[in-house]
Amino acid sequence: MKALWRTCTWIWRWLVAAWLVWLLPAAAWAHPEPGERPVLTIGVLAIQSAPVEQARWGAVEQALAEALPHYRVQWEFLPYPALDRAISAQHLDAVITNPGHALALQYLVGATPVASVIRQVGGQPLAALAGVAWVRADGPVHQWADLKGRRVAYVSEESLGGRWLQSYELYRRGIDLDAIQWLAAGPSHDGVIDAVLSGKADAAFVRAGVWETRLARGAGDSRALRPLEPQHLPGYPFAASTPLYPDWVVLTLPATSGPVQRDLAAALLAITLSESLRATLPDDAVIGFAPPQSSAAIARVLRTFRVRPFAVPPLTVRERLEAAAWPLAAAGAGLLLVSLVAILLWRQKRRLRQLLQEQAIQARLFDSELGVMIVDAERRILRVNPAFTRITGYHPDEVIGKTPKLLQSGRQDDAFYQSMWDALATKGVWQGEIWNRRKNGEVYPEWLTISAVHGPDGQVRHYVGVFSDLSWRKAAEAQIERLSFQDPLTDLPNRQMLLQRLQAMRVESHEQQTYGALLLIDLDHFHLVNDVYGPRSGDEVLRRCAQRLRDDLQPDDLVARVTSDEFVVLLPARHASSHLAAFAAQAVAERLRSVLREPITLSQGGTVQLTVSIGIAVVGVGGQDRDATDWLKAADLAMQQAKNAGRDVVHFFDPAIEQALAKGFALRQALAQAIDNDELRLYAQPQLDADRRLVGAEVLLRWQRRDGTLVSPAEFIPLAEESGLIVPIGRWVRQQAIATLQRWQARPALAGLRLSVNISAREFAKPDFVELLLQDVAPLQTLARQLELEVTESLFLHNPAAAKAAFMQLKEAGLTLALDDFGTGYSSLSYLQTLPFDVLKIDQRFVAQLGPQDTKSEALVATIIALGRNFGMTVLAEGVETEEQASKLIALGCQQLQGYLLGRPMPLDAFETWATQRQVHPDDTVTTR
Ligand code: C2E
Ligand code: CA
Ligand code: CA
Numbered sequence: 001m002k003a004l005w006r007t008c009t010w011i012w013r014w015l016v017a018a019w020l021v022w023l024l025p026a027a028a029w030a031h032p033e034p035g036e037r038p039v040l041t042i043g044v045l046a047i048q049s050a051p052v053e054q055a056r057w058g059a060v061e062q063a064l065a066e067a068l069p070h071y072r073v074q075w076e077f078l079p080y081p082a083l084d085r086a087i088s089a090q091h092l093d094a095v096i097t098n099p100g101h102a103l104a105l106q107y108l109v110g111a112t113p114v115a116s117v118i119r120q121v122g123g124q125p126l127a128a129l130a131g132v133a134w135v136r137a138d139g140p141v142h143q144w145a146d147l148k149g150r151r152v153a154y155v156s157e158e159s160l161g162g163r164w165l166q167s168y169e170l171y172r173r174g175i176d177l178d179a180i181q182w183l184a185a186g187p188s189h190d191g192v193i194d195a196v197l198s199g200k201a202d203a204a205f206v207r208a209g210v211w212e213t214r215l216a217r218g219a220g221d222s223r224a225l226r227p228l229e230p231q232h233l234p235g236y237p238f239a240a241s242t243p244l245y246p247d248w249v250v251l252t253l254p255a256t257s258g259p260v261q262r263d264l265a266a267a268l269l270a271i272t273l274s275e276s277l278r279a280t281l282p283d284d285a286v287i288g289f290a291p292p293q294s295s296a297a298i299a300r301v302l303r304t305f306r307v308r309p310f311a312v313p314p315l316t317v318r319e320r321l322e323a324a325a326w327p328l329a330a331a332g333a334g335l336l337l338v339s340l341v342a343i344l345l346w347r348q349k350r351r352l353r354q355l356l357q358e359q360a361i362q363a364r365l366f367d368s369e370l371g372v373m374i375v376d377a378e379r380r381i382l383r384v385n386p387a388f389t390r391i392t393g394y395h396p397d398e399v400i401g402k403t404p405k406l407l408q409s410g411r412q413d414d415a416f417y418q419s420m421w422d423a424l425a426t427k428g429v430w431q432g433e434i435w436n437r438r439k440n441g442e443v444y445p446e447w448l449t450i451s452a453v454h455g456p457d458g459q460v461r462h463y464v465g466v467f468s469d470l471s472w473r474k475a476a477e478a479q480i481e482r483l484s485f486q487d488p489l490t491d492l493p494n495r496q497m498l499l500q501r502l503q504a505m506r507v508e509s510h511e512q513q514t515y516g517a518l519l520l521i522d523l524d525h526f527h528l529v530n531d532v533y534g535p536r537s538g539d540e541v542l543r544r545c546a547q548r549l550r551d552d553l554q555p556d557d558l559v560a561r562v563t564s565d566e567f568v569v570l571l572p573a574r575h576a577s578s579h580l581a582a583f584a585a586q587a588v589a590e591r592l593r594s595v596l597r598e599p600i601t602l603s604q605g606g607t608v609q610l611t612v613s614i615g616i617a618v619v620g621v622g623g624q625d626r627d628a629t630d631w632l633k634a635a636d637l638a639m640q641q642a643k644n645a646g647r648d649v650v651h652f653f654d655p656a657i658e659q660a661l662a663k664g665f666a667l668r669q670a671l672a673q674a675i676d677n678d679e680l681r682l683y684a685q686p687q688l689d690a691d692r693r694l695v696g697a698e699v700l701l702r703w704q705r706r707d708g709t710l711v712s713p714a715e716f717i718p719l720a721e722e723s724g725l726i727v728p729i730g731r732w733v734r735q736q737a738i739a740t741l742q743r744w745q746a747r748p749a750l751a752g753l754r755l756s757v758n759i760s761a762r763e764f765a766k767p768d769f770v771e772l773l774l775q776d777v778a779p780l781q782t783l784a785r786q787l788e789l790e791v792t793e794s795l796f797l798h799n800p801a802a803a804k805a806a807f808m809q810l811k812e813a814g815l816t817l818a819l820d821d822f823g824t825g826y827s828s829l830s831y832l833q834t835l836p837f838d839v840l841k842i843d844q845r846f847v848a849q850l851g852p853q854d855t856k857s858e859a860l861v862a863t864i865i866a867l868g869r870n871f872g873m874t875v876l877a878e879g880v881e882t883e884e885q886a887s888k889l890i891a892l893g894c895q896q897l898q899g900y901l902l903g904r905p906m907p908l909d910a911f912e913t914w915a916t917q918r919q920v921h922p923d924d925t926v927t928t929r
Helices: 002-030 050-067 080-088 099-108 160-172 189-197 210-216 258-270 275-280 296-304 317-367 386-392 414-427 472-484 495-512 526-533 535-552 578-597 628-644 655-674 713-723 726-744 769-786 800-812 829-834 844-848 855-870 883-891 908-920
Strands: 039-045 072-078 094-097 112-121 124-126 131-136 151-154 181-184 203-207 225-227 249-252 285-290 371-376 381-384 429-437 443-454 460-469 515-523 558-563 566-575 612-620 650-652 680-689 694-704 754-758 787-791 816-822 839-842 874-877
Touching: 039 080, 050 072, 050 258, 050 285, 072 080, 080 094, 094 099, 099 112, 099 160, 099 249, 099 296, 112 258, 131 160, 131 189, 131 210, 151 160, 151 189, 160 203, 160 296, 189 203, 189 210, 189 225, 203 210, 249 258, 258 285, 371 386, 414 429, 414 443, 495 515, 495 558, 495 566, 495 612, 495 628, 515 535, 515 578, 515 628, 526 535, 535 558, 535 566, 535 578, 566 578, 566 612, 566 628, 578 612, 578 650, 612 628, 628 650, 655 713, 680 726, 680 754, 680 908, 694 713, 694 726, 694 908, 713 726, 726 754, 726 769, 726 787, 754 816, 769 787, 769 800, 800 816, 839 844, 839 855, 844 855, 844 874, 855 874, 855 883
Parallel strands: 039 072, 039 094, 151 181, 151 203, 612 650, 694 754, 754 787, 787 816, 816 839, 839 874
Antiparallel strands: 094 249, 112 124, 112 249, 112 285, 131 203, 131 225, 371 381, 371 460, 429 443, 443 460, 515 566, 515 612, 558 566, 680 694
16 A cells, blocks of 8 residues: 555656746746747738838837847738738738738738727828729719719729728619629729729729828829729828728737737837838838727728628538538428328328219119119118009108018019019019009019119128109199190190180080180280390299289180280170170270289399280181181281381281282192292393303293282292292292203203202202212212202201201212392301301392492402402302493402393293303393393
């Protein structure tokens, strides 16, 4: 133990001795002998040549040497890079440099500011610094903003007064530094000023005072430059474009010991030069030192531009990765989360949709009118729907768990059920009519569909039976019966019902010798209601009118709706004379007229006020030979007369009209015989092109009666159409035309001509029209092209789809198709667009209006022609009667002409002669009758 203690004491003594040995030389350095004074090296940033700098610093150099007698003070004037090198080589104890550099040294090397420099400028002590932007006195630059896009010379990127102070002014004003063309013209401030003087730059950023110092040297013309936006800085002797910032700084470097720093700082601040000495010093000479000033303002400027010491060093790859790691990780995690949520949502949505679908199916099944019964594999009822209960009378709890056998009526035998289950086993479904028994014992027919539902293992899980009660059929039949006598819109009896009642009344009136009346009420201009307010409002108006009629009439009067806007009132035969009946009917009619005239307010807004035209026929004993429809017709005629009389009136059936009708009837009878009696004649009217060459003819029908009178088609065609006779007549005309075309092939003068026939809309509507026509045309083969069919727009009015289909078939057969009377009908452009007509015939009404001055109709005709030609059609004008019309039409681009001027309709054989002669004498334009 003693030995251990001794060893420790020994080690302790040894350590103390070693420490003392190390300490001695250090103590000797700290208190040097007078002969060997320590060296204190001060580095000064040199801006100008060594002699100039020497002159500037000489006085304080001297004074400092005197103030620090224990040191050997050395001054080294070094330009930028050399100064920095000396600092990093730890060759210097202190540095005197500009404030920007000083700040950099504080931040980068750990230098400590100990004093700021006081200069003497214009006899004044000065411890501040400003920047200035010099521009040519006669130049265009007046404001900082004017520098945009201009060339600016500056000292260096390191220079505070020669770059950043001015840049800070630009920055403060929001001027984009990138909008300036920078020109590094340093390191000497004079060089930067030269760039402006020589015109290489538009402005020079230099430290304030440089130019003035140079002028003082006599090296420049003070009028050459002016400062940009000069600042008012009281007491500051130089032109400046920026505010004042602290001037140069003295810093000690970190390797310098504390006592040395203290000695130096105290010595610097103690320096005072005598007045007399200062007077001998040059301008800009350093005359003393003040305590260090805050470098915050300068730091702000340098930080703004991220320049040393605030420059942002480029990040290393690793740093960049590190910096990005968190955001990347966060983004990745976010993405993962979003994807997960999306997947979850999607799956949920899919599940939800499935559920909804299943539910919808179930709901539809269970809410449906059809009875539904779900049975398990052991054929026990699992579920039924309300319709099941409705049809069978069994509540769910009465049937669930039981077998469907309880519904059996006994009408089907076991074999029937066996085959049903067999079908289910093989096909999985059975369908058929089956008689079941309701709970109340009633046996009823049902239409049953059973489907087997299999599980994933292929085994039957359930059977679903869906059935409808077929006993509704009886009810439906009754409903149909009711509908067939009732107008569904107004619930009034319909025409059928009316005729039945009328027939009954006719018998009754005959038996009882009484008279009644039939009133046909037509709503004037009803179509306008539809046009203006739409069909729904139209329906509403009809229902309201029906209601008013019903309300106003006696219970045994009958009111029916017979066509869309026509009502018929049947007043029963109660009157002893036709006069009395007429009298009573008149009274009722007038009353109804005023009732219906009351304005109707539409539920969709708007008010409609209608007038009515009423035709009355007295029904009674007299007209034994008439049937129910004849009475209706009589009332209709009377109503037409009321319309002709200007509407809104009541009119009685007039026997004179009846006579006219009788005449029409006779004519119709005669026309029916006309084909058979060979009374129909074909006339042809020539069609010419613009050069008056014959291109074809239109076939126009004439009826030559036995007495020789010619009946105009304008008179008999409507009659033929109304009676349906137009069908055989039209076919006859076409067959004649086809034969004519064939005959013409042998005659060169006629062989190439087109023959045009008119087709009535009534014919076109016949389902077999196209078929028959194609049959008739077949022998023509390629000549079919020469047969032209003239149709009017009315053709496409009633069943446009069917008409279009027929049209396309004809087109395909090679026939030429012409749109007749264009401009008089509906002239819907859509016809022209969808139906490829070959020829467009301008109606003669337009041609007739082509007078000497009428420019309006001329414009209209021009438009029609342009339209036709745009759709690729040949445009033909009808009814051309004068040369003037012909030349106008040709001038407007019309390609073909037809009319009395060029040839009247003439008997076919006369036309053939005319055409042949014309070939021989083409200039002969004599028209024939
Ligand atoms: P549409 O098809 O417009 O026939 C042209 C009518 O204009 C013909 O009258 C013709 O004689 C007449 N016309 C020709 N040039 C002139 C003229 O320069 N001035 C004047 N004012 N009229 C001229 P038409 O022959 O009396 O025939 C009348 C209508 O009867 C025809 O009009 C046509 O719609 C119909 N029609 C004639 N033949 C038939 C036929 O075979 N079948 C059918 N469905 N309708 C026919
Ligand atoms: Ca025609
Ligand atoms: Ca025509």
